[in-house]
Amino acid sequence: LGRPATNAPLVAECDAVVHSALYRPGAGFRGAEGAIDRFVELNVVGTLRLIEAARAAGVPRFVFISTCAVHERILDDRPLDEAHPLWPRSHYGAHKAAIEKFVHSYGLGAGYTICALRPTGIYGLAHPVSDSKWFDLVRRVKAGERVTVERGGKEVHAADVARAVRLLLDAPAERITGEAFNCYDRYVSEYDIATITKELSGSSAEIVGEQRRPQHEIETGKLRSLGFEFGGEPLLRATVRELLDAV
Template identity: 50%
Template structure:
């Protein structure tokens, strides 16, 4: 299958590329820098210049593609939650940019479209119902609001018959980053290895990047019944305390770990994605 990909140079994008290439797909991906420079690191990917929010770039990416995966995101700083000083520009690039990709894919006859959404659409959880895909989206951040708006557009394109489009909604994604120092929990583990005393009180619902890639691969294999649908993607709650204690055990560190194991307030329902064969390998 010929796959068009946004976000290929990012953390999750690298895991998506590895998964797609191992499955025998051909990948064309956007990059903002010189394609020849990026190609030297990933020679089996066809890199083309492209940026989110540029209509011509979206049209070029959709050409001759069998499927498109939208994993790219414009952010104003190191964190996805950073929106820089111009919220209107942030919204324009991310939300309108996604619309341009959907429309370009539809016009080009792309067979499948998968959008990588986020659990940030559910900052506020209602206590009287399960946290499944039918739960109302109530984000508190502009990041979550943008993701929710794109999910709505994906639903429109899918349910209207314009495009077999679906969203996968991962929680906090972890895994080996490049460089490794940018990996989740890296600094916590490094402090323990150095013998520093640490306080570990945080935690989050998580899923490994390779499992997100597997969920995308499964959606690409489904029939047209996924059109307009959203699929939660979560493995389990991992607390910083759990990671710290494991690091202490493996390194033999004398570090003193203070804190407690954080528990999830709300369980995320993942029966829908498991019904198409998704199982975490972690």
């Protein structure tokens, strides 16, 4: 993103571009952006340069990986769908929201086949597997320890994100050009993970805490209207089984 001269050879003869790159000097997504001018130059301006290079090279389709962090102030009087106002509370979410507006202008204004996909938190087996989300919780429940469960989050499996990207690459251009698509499967609490782990492992662990539910659910009808189906509970349970086998 910081080397504009590399964009043209990077996209030459590509059938499509899927852009998920991000510059951040720190860890995490809040407060890790470093100097804001450099953060914007590399991530926002750098993305626009990449889009321009793709258009100049005749790349027929561009998928930008955005984030659910474009929605952090959420209204109670309307669905949390793609038409909901974008009100991020982090510079990370703000830069993604800014690029989404260019997705609209390039698609709806310039006629370029470009769209944005907004994953929530992403789960699945990481490499190394010990870096996987919920790894330590699964390990402790399997070992029969007493665990306290408090948190949860909106999640989608990495495989579902990949399949959603594939769908957007293949969908009719008129259905996706200039559009954004929410990518969210289900709310997963630590209580869910602990109880599934206990069931699958036959553990005697004591689980302290209650089930949690989100205040707002993200609507995904737009992506589903293209024929997409999320992995749901079977994929979540399969992932917990993989974690159990790995600990």
